[in-house]
Amino acid sequence: MGWVTIMYYEDNGCSMTDGGTQDEFTRPDDPASDPLFGLDGEGEGLDNIFRNRGLLVIGEVPDRDRIVGRDEEMQNVANQIKYITQGQKPNHVIIYGEPGTGKSLVSRHVSQRAIESAKSLGTDAEVVYIECNTVDTKTRVARRIVFDLLPEDADMNVNKRGVGWAEYFENYLWKILDRYYEGVIVILDEIDRLQDDNNKILHELSRAREKGSTDSQIGVIGITNNIQYGRELSSEVKSSMRAEDYVFHPYSADELEAILKKRKDAFNAGVLDDEVIPKIAEVCAVDKGDARTAVDTLRNAGEIASNRSASNVTLEHLDEAIHRAKTDKVVRLIEGTPRNGKVVLYALAKMSRGKDVEDKFPTGEIFDRYETAARDIGADNVSERTVLDRLLDYDYLGVVDSVKDHGGFKKGTRRLHALRKDPDVVLDAVVRKEPKLRELESGIGK
DNA sequence: CATCCACCGGAAGCCGGGGAAA
DNA sequence: TTTCCCCGGCTTCCGGTGGATG
Numbered sequence: 243m244g245w246v247t248i249m250y251y252e253d254n255g256c257s258m259t260d261g262g263t264q265d266e267f268t269r270p271d272d273p274a275s276d277p278l279f280g281l282d283g284e285g286e287g288l289d290n291i292f293r294n295r296g297l298l299v300i301g302e303v304p305d306r307d308r309i310v311g312r313d314e315e316m317q318n319v320a321n322q323i324k325y326i327t328q329g330q331k332p333n334h335v336i337i338y339g340e341p342g343t344g345k346s347l348v349s350r351h352v353s354q355r356a357i358e359s360a361k362s363l364g365t366d367a368e369v370v371y372i373e374c375n376t377v378d379t380k381t382r383v384a385r386r387i388v389f390d391l392l393p394e395d396a397d398m399n400v401n402k403r404g405v406g407w408a409e410y411f412e413n414y415l416w417k418i419l420d421r422y423y424e425g426v427i428v429i430l431d432e433i434d435r436l437q438d439d440n441n442k443i444l445h446e447l448s449r450a451r452e453k454g455s456t457d458s459q460i461g462v463i464g465i466t467n468n469i470q471y472g473r474e475l476s477s478e479v480k481s482s483m484r485a486e487d488y489v490f491h492p493y494s495a496d497e498l499e500a501i502l503k504k505r506k507d508a509f510n511a512g513v514l515d516d517e518v519i520p521k522i523a524e525v526c527a528v529d530k531g532d533a534r535t536a537v538d539t540l541r542n543a544g545e546i547a548s549n550r551s552a553s554n555v556t557l558e559h560l561d562e563a564i565h566r567a568k569t570d571k572v573v574r575l576i577e578g579t580p581r582n583g584k585v586v587l588y589a590l591a592k593m594s595r596g597k598d599v600e601d602k603f604p605t606g607e608i609f610d611r612y613e614t615a616a617r618d619i620g621a622d623n624v625s626e627r628t629v630l631d632r633l634l635d636y637d638y639l640g641v642v643d644s645v646k647d648h649g650g651f652k653k654g655t656r657r658l659h660a661l662r663k664d665p666d667v668v669l670d671a672v673v674r675k676e677p678k679l680r681e682l683e684s685g686i687g688k
Numbered sequence: 689c690a691t692c693c694a695c696c697g698g699a700a701g702c703c704g705g706g707g708a709a710a
Numbered sequence: 711t712t713t714c715c716c717c718g719g720c721t722t723c724c725g726g727t728g729g730a731t732g
Binding site: 580582583624625627628631632648654655656 | 720721722726727728729
Binding site for chain 2: 654
């Protein structure tokens with residue numbers, strides 16, 4: 243959950259001095275029935291929509307019977323790492339595919355099961371899962387592996403600071419492995435987020451046994467949603483460490499529908515309108531078949547219904563949830579871009595509203611609209627050259643489609659720009675990130 | 689054909705902020 | 711803490727582009 247900004251407006255007619263005006267919300271004697279949180283003391287009625295909202299929170303590894311449509315992928319991964327159950331060397335695996343196609347899910351689930359099988363067969367094995375978008379340097383990765391594998395009761399003192407990545411390996415990791423583990427699987431998620439020469443750590447891990455660093459069997463599963471990176475990595479890695487690589491394809495609408503239905507029991511019986519799940523599946527299947535977004539959207543629709551104290555989750559709530567999901571996506575893309583860039587986007591969104599989707603605008607026109615917007619909010623405006631740069635940035639980010647245009651009237655090569663997202667969505671996103679633009683919007687109306 | 693238009697996009701350099709180094 | 715340096719946003723400058731024009 244993210245933080246929600248709540249604004250309070252002062253009530254002018256209110257005097258704080260005299261009288262003992264108490265809280266509007268009188269506290270109940272029993273905190274278990276505090277109406278402020280919708281409690282009634284019985285644990286009932288806390289929520290008329292959700293029974294178990296946790297089923298719709300991404301990040302936990304679900305039971306095997308909630309995994310849908312990835313049987314082949316699971317078997318493929320299992321075939322590569324199964325040797326660890328016998329205490330033998332697992333193969334390395336590289337997985338790539340679009341976001342939300344079950345890469346992390348399958349890797350974690352299969353690895354976990356392999357480790358359990360190994361343990362029950364008497365092999366000491368463990369799995370380490372690392373998200374490289376936060377653990378993004380060689381040293382951090384090495385440190386995470388060491389501390390994750392270090393048993394609680396180990397009589398080994400590991401320095402937390404001042405240790406280089408190679409030292410972590412030399413001084414600690416190999417020793418820990420030799421002492422406690424016959425096999426380890428290391429999952430490196432979003433491996434493309436590792437900084438520059440990250441393949442060194444891949445190399446070190448994957449060749450450890452051949453180099454005689456340890457007797458333990460190490461299997462690496464590298465995950466990336468950057469197809470390009472995945473290709474380069476897998477060809478390079480394949481030759482040097484013989485890793486198998488797999489592509490996870492997006493979920494179909496049917497699979498998405500099945501995934502969502504498996505999580506239907508997050509809701510109370512009967513509150514979820516029948517059309518909701520198929521609609522989400524349909525919408526998300528068109529947009530890259532992203533299961534994460536699908537589940538998020540279902541949860542959001544439920545939350546919107548819940549906040550409204552509605553008795554059912556309806557298509558209306560869903561439409562709002564979809565809009566919110568799209569807005570969130572754009573917000574994520576544009577946060578971190580310069581303020582003037584957002585004003586440029588604002589200008590383009592304003593121009594695009596009500597126009598044909600195919601309509602494109604030359605840089606000059608956007609610049610003019612941008613200038614008035616910048617003046618309206620009292621921001622110092624940038625040159626046309628910079629506006630062009632901002633538009634090209636957004637093109638790279640996938641918010642704007644920017645193409646070269648040859649042979650206009652009395653014009654050489656020029657560029658035309660159009661939004662790749664719904665203008666209303668972009669407008670909402672920009673307005674959310676830029677308070678001045680929000681004032682402008684709410685002031686003028688449309 | 690040469691010229692012109694109106695923009696593209698690379699290069700160089702300025703500036704301020706932030707983080708590392710001293 | 712101060713100092714230094716790097717980076718990203720921005721500007722200015724300028725050669726490039728390619729159909730229209732006469």
